[in-house]
Amino acid sequence: MSLNYTEFHPRWYRPRMPVFWWVGRRSYFIFVLRELSSVFVAWSVVFLLLLISAIGQGSKQYQQFLHLSSNPWMLALNVITLVFLAFHAITWFNLAPQAMVIRLRGRRVPPSRVAGAHFAGWALLSALVAWLILG
Amino acid sequence: MAAEAGFAHDVLVVGAGGAGLRAAIAAAEADARLNVAVVSKVYPMRSHTVSAEGGAAGVIRSGDSFEEHAHDTVSGGDWLCDQAAVEAFVDEAPKELLRLEHWGCPWSREPDGRVAVRPFGGMRQLRTWFAADKTGFHMLHTLFQTSLRYESITRYDEWFVTKLLVDDGRVRGVVAIELMSGRIATIVAKAVILCTGGCGRVYPFTTNASIKTGDGMALAYQAGAPLKDMEFVQYHPTGLPFTGILITEAARAEGGWLLNKDGYRYLQDYALGKPEPTPVLRSMELGPRDRLSQAFVKEVEKGRAIDGPYGPVVHLDLRHLGDKVIEAKLPFVRELCLAYEGIDPARQLIPVRPVVHYMMGGVHTDIHGATPLAGLYAAGETACVSINGANRLGSNSLPECLVFGARAGRAAARYAVSAASSEKLAPIGALATDERRRLDDLLHREGGRESISAIRTEMHRTIEEGAGIYRSADSLAKAGDKLRELRERYERVRIEDHSRTFNTAFIATLELSSMLDVAETIVRCAQLREESRGAHQRTDFPDRDDKRFLANSLIYRSADRGARVEYLPVTITRWPPAERVYGR
Amino acid sequence: MTEHIVLQVARYRPERELEPTQQEYEIPLRAEWAVLDGLNHIKDHLDATLSYRWSCRMGICGSCGMTVNGEPRLTCGTFLTDYSPGPIRIEPLHHFPVIRDLVVEIGDFMRKLPEVKPWLIRDEDSVMQPKAELLQTPAELDEFRQYSMCINCMLCYSACPVVGLEEDFLGPAIIALAQRYNLDSRDEGAQARMDVLSSAEGVWGCTFVGECTTACPKGVDPAGAIQRYKLTAAAESLRSFLLPWRSA
Numbered sequence: 026m027s028l029n030y031t032e033f034h035p036r037w038y039r040p041r042m043p044v045f046w047w048v049g050r051r052s053y054f055i056f057v058l059r060e061l062s063s064v065f066v067a068w069s070v071v072f073l074l075l076l077i078s079a080i081g082q083g084s085k086q087y088q089q090f091l092h093l094s095s096n097p098w099m100l101a102l103n104v105i106t107l108v109f110l111a112f113h114a115i116t117w118f119n120l121a122p123q124a125m126v127i128r129l130r131g132r133r134v135p136p137s138r139v140a141g142a143h144f145a146g147w148a149l150l151s152a153l154v155a156w157l158i159l160g
Numbered sequence: 161m162a163a164e165a166g167f168a169h170d171v172l173v174v175g176a177g178g179a180g181l182r183a184a185i186a187a188a189e190a191d192a193r194l195n196v197a198v199v200s201k202v203y204p205m206r207s208h209t210v211s212a213e214g215g216a217a218g219v220i221r222s223g224d225s226f227e228e229h230a231h232d233t234v235s236g237g238d239w240l241c242d243q244a245a246v247e248a249f250v251d252e253a254p255k256e257l258l259r260l261e262h263w264g265c266p267w268s269r270e271p272d273g274r275v276a277v278r279p280f281g282g283m284r285q286l287r288t289w290f291a292a293d294k295t296g297f298h299m300l301h302t303l304f305q306t307s308l309r310y311e312s313i314t315r316y317d318e319w320f321v322t323k324l325l326v327d328d329g330r331v332r333g334v335v336a337i338e339l340m341s342g343r344i345a346t347i348v349a350k351a352v353i354l355c356t357g358g359c360g361r362v363y364p365f366t367t368n369a370s371i372k373t374g375d376g377m378a379l380a381y382q383a384g385a386p387l388k389d390m391e392f393v394q395y396h397p398t399g400l401p402f403t404g405i406l407i408t409e410a411a412r413a414e415g416g417w418l419l420n421k422d423g424y425r426y427l428q429d430y431a432l433g434k435p436e437p438t439p440v441l442r443s444m445e446l447g448p449r450d451r452l453s454q455a456f457v458k459e460v461e462k463g464r465a466i467d468g469p470y471g472p473v474v475h476l477d478l479r480h481l482g483d484k485v486i487e488a489k490l491p492f493v494r495e496l497c498l499a500y501e502g503i504d505p506a507r508q509l510i511p512v513r514p515v516v517h518y519m520m521g522g523v524h525t526d527i528h529g530a531t532p533l534a535g536l537y538a539a540g541e542t543a544c545v546s547i548n549g550a551n552r553l554g555s556n557s558l559p560e561c562l563v564f565g566a567r568a569g570r571a572a573a574r575y576a577v578s579a580a581s582s583e584k585l586a587p588i589g590a591l592a593t594d595e596r597r598r599l600d601d602l603l604h605r606e607g608g609r610e611s612i613s614a615i616r617t618e619m620h621r622t623i624e625e626g627a628g629i630y631r632s633a634d635s636l637a638k639a640g641d642k643l644r645e646l647r648e649r650y651e652r653v654r655i656e657d658h659s660r661t662f663n664t665a666f667i668a669t670l671e672l673s674s675m676l677d678v679a680e681t682i683v684r685c686a687q688l689r690e691e692s693r694g695a696h697q698r699t700d701f702p703d704r705d706d707k708r709f710l711a712n713s714l715i716y717r718s719a720d721r722g723a724r725v726e727y728l729p730v731t732i733t734r735w736p737p738a739e740r741v742y743g744r
Numbered sequence: 745m746t747e748h749i750v751l752q753v754a755r756y757r758p759e760r761e762l763e764p765t766q767q768e769y770e771i772p773l774r775a776e777w778a779v780l781d782g783l784n785h786i787k788d789h790l791d792a793t794l795s796y797r798w799s800c801r802m803g804i805c806g807s808c809g810m811t812v813n814g815e816p817r818l819t820c821g822t823f824l825t826d827y828s829p830g831p832i833r834i835e836p837l838h839h840f841p842v843i844r845d846l847v848v849e850i851g852d853f854m855r856k857l858p859e860v861k862p863w864l865i866r867d868e869d870s871v872m873q874p875k876a877e878l879l880q881t882p883a884e885l886d887e888f889r890q891y892s893m894c895i896n897c898m899l900c901y902s903a904c905p906v907v908g909l910e911e912d913f914l915g916p917a918i919i920a921l922a923q924r925y926n927l928d929s930r931d932e933g934a935q936a937r938m939d940v941l942s943s944a945e946g947v948w949g950c951t952f953v954g955e956c957t958t959a960c961p962k963g964v965d966p967a968g969a970i971q972r973y974k975l976t977a978a979a980e981s982l983r984s985f986l987l988p989w990r991s992a
Contacts, residue, residue, distance in 0.1 A: 029762075030758055030759050032342075032660060033660060034341065035341060035660070035661040035662075035759070035844070036758050037842060037843055037849055038763065038764055038841060039841045040838075040842070046908070046909075050814075052955055053905060053953070053955070056905075056951075056953045120952065123954075123965065123971055124968065124974065125972075125975070126972060202799060203850070203896075205805070206799050206800075206805045206806065207805075208805075210804050210805050211804050211805065255873075255874075258876070258877055261877045262874045262878065263863070263864055264864030264925065264928060264930065266889060268882075269882050269885055271881065271882060272879070273879030274877060294893075297804055298892065301892075305862045306863050306864075308863060317854065340843055340849070369801070369805065370798055370799050371799050402776050403776075403802070405801070405802045406802075500802075611788070611792065612792075613787075613789065613792075656793060661757070661758055661844045662795045662843050662845075664787075664795045665787070
């Protein structure tokens with residue numbers, strides 16, 4: 026037979042995972058976006074380091090840096106980066122309770138509290154930074 | 161057709177549920193040099209042990225005693241139990257349960273860390289160990305995971321055994337089909353232990369899974385070993401109406417009530433005691449299963465049951481237990497009611513009816529799990545030692561799997577060590593050839609008249625009408641005739657799937673043959689037992705007759721598919737037959 | 745006039761075809777029927793050649809997992825009326841080789857399972873003749889109870905993309921089972937399981953997609969089990985780095 030079937034030796038069908046396996050399903054798509062957001066997290070770190078380096082090198086470098094940053098492409102990139110940073114933080118804070126099971130006085134701390142604590146910490150730190158910079 | 165390569169082992173266990181896995185571990189522990197194998201038609205985690213809910217009985221509380229557990233079991237079994245076996249059983253049960261605990265079984269606990277026990281039907285003391293309401297699940301998974309440590313145990317997953325090979329009065333091995341490929345192989349073994357479970361699927365309404373088709377019982381029967389007490393079929397009083405899904409006895413142990421259509425706790429009318437607000441041991445809803453199922457039939461006859469879309473039901477009331485107790489002790493019951501009836505037991509009444517649940521009868525064995533056939537052993541629901549007699553008490557069957565699984569494993573190991581090596585015996589290939597040819601011929605058969613599902617449906621109708629909770633000479637005679645007719649029609653059944661690869665229709669055809677064999681033995685033994693005892697109730701012989709029938713029935717296959725029945729007097733050691741008293 | 749619903753069922757008969765095909769069946773739409781009841785109706789009355797696994801039909805044996813309208817479900821606990829008017833697409837579980845029709849090969853899972861030593865490890869001579877139970881409080885039981893609920897139905901493997909992409913990944917259920925033992929107060933085997941779990945095929949193969957937990961019909965939360973172990977493994981690495989003289 027041309028089917029490669031020998032009696033008592035059935036060929037198992039092994040479906041291939043498509044290259045775009047992550048496109049068809051909402052949960053997979055969001056997962057891939059989340060993973061992608063780490064690229065933008067890396068970029069924001071690099072940007073921050075460039076900023077610090079520019080400050081460290083003096084007023085002229087700093088002005089050059091500001092000029093570069095106000096370029097429309099750079100602005101667009103940084104806006105997108107900000108969105109992805111927020112996305113990154115929110116998704117990971119929401120997932121944190123699954124990884125951190127904390128017991129206080131014999132009972133498990135509810136997942137919402139663990140996530141809530143992360144958001145609260147974020148808000149607190151952001152307020153602190155805002156106060157330092159703007160205040 | 162080319163002969164398949166053979167496989168050879170010292171001890172071969174057929175069935176990988178509670179009894180089978182325990183037997184394999186016991187054989188491996190008995191002698192590490194032994195080559196032990198387990199063959200099962202499903203993966204071990206799928207075995208029906210997994211669905212047991214309520215618990216496993218074992219004496220551990222200080223106010224309890226082996227004597228009381230034994231007496232509860234013997235009286236629960238309406239004095240048909242082998243008392244020597246029961247005494248051994250109650251002694252070993254707590255040891256086995258402790259062993260399982262040391263293997264990791266997550267028994268539910270008291271606040272101080274000791275194993276917790278709950279009350280259960282027919283038991284005078286609290287002695288039922290439990291793992292929430294998924295005891296069988298946890299026991300099975302603990303046994304399976306523990307069995308993975310033993311390198312001397314080989315597993316044949318999804319292989320279906322079709323025949324026991326017997327030569328010169330001793331078992332030599334089996335013929336089995338590998339489901340995946342369809343190949344037929346001969347597995348040589350010095351000792352074979354049957355742990356294939358019961359046969360609830362012979363009946364139309366059952367708690368049992370699809371795999372409970374009595375294959376091991378049929379294998380033993382066809383090989384010439386007798387089946388014992390086949391007329392004793394247990395109906396569990398509380399199964400869901402359409403699916404037959406089990407609502408565990410633990411629901412009643414925690415305080416559930418059975419109500420008829422007037423909201424009345426009707427069990428008080430059936431010599432089961434007076435209704436109290438909290439459960440009283442061995443009384444009312446904690447009476448034995450046979451009496452509760454019989455009470456249901458009587459209520460239906462009186463017109464006091466509730467008419468449901470799938471026949472009459474009564475109500476199980478758990479509302480007064482409250483959310484907390486249900487969540488802690490009966491979470492699985494709540495899940496099942498919500499999923500399959502759309503009912504929240506904390507707020508609504510659960511419709512229930514008796515459904516076939518357990519087979520007291522089975523392959524006749526002695527106290528070590530040995531059958532009269534040399535090299536053949538049996539344990540668990542497949543076997544009948546008998547420790548359950550005419551009616552099994554809830555929470556005795558899980559420890560039974562452990563105690564007798566271990567005994568059979570050890571006995572089989574001893575036998576295998578002392579048995580002659582296979583070179584000295586006749587070659588086994590010849591024995592297997594006939595069976596292989598039979599299977600191939602059946603698989604390739606063209607034509608045929610009916611589908612297996614048609615025959616199966618008629619078998620269901622026949623046995624439920626003829627050999628249900630109440631039987632009569634007339635109903636049984638009709639059922640016997642019909643089953644003989646169904647057997648003839650089976651010989652001309654249509655094989656609808658001729659393929660080799662995972663052919664479940666073919667396996668179902670073979671399973672139907674097992675079920676027809678088992679059904680015939682049930683009806684025949686019920687016809688000859690002219691008394692009422694435990695789960696076997698004859699409307700024409702309503703009383704217990706110890707003079708004639710304080711004995712187990714043994715049924716042997718004779719030529720041309722006939723059968724021969726003998727009686728074996730019950731072993732009485734400590735408790736002479738007395739009246740079964742509940743509720744006082 | 746009974747209502748009907750169409751089931752579009754994947755078929756694969758290696759003796760006749762190289763690839764799966766689809767076959768349509770029209771079955772009665774009954775309110776209390778699960779998808780499994782529909783399949784049984786097909787097998788008993790329409791087409792006996794359809795092969796699939798099932799057993800307990802109450803969601804505890806784990807046999808009947810299949811892909812229903814793209815989602816991994818236990819067909820015994822998934823009801824026809826949830827999908828009416830249909831049609832309902834039924835396929836085998838994803839990420840496993842298909843043997844026949846709706847039956848997949850799980851041998852790979854069975855081979856990987858013993859690698860994490862999923863049994864209670866204790867240094868104990870008296871296991872076969874124990875005198876008393878090992879004490880365990882309800883709180884200690886609570887620590888691992890959730891992870892002991894796994895019925896090995898493999899829906900999590902069907903849901904996990906890493907299982908499909910990485911052949912050697914142990915997978916959610918196996919790691920959750922290892923955690924069940926690691927967190928059991930009676931167990932002393934956490935060290936013995938560490939190498940396998942901390943490998944690339946163990947927890948570090950997981951990228952926390954989280955679909956396993958979504959698919960699990962028993963609330964086991966394998967994703968949580970895996971992430972918790974990542975913290976444990978990371979802490980252990982850190983500890984052995986900073987305090988190498990202290991063996992865990």
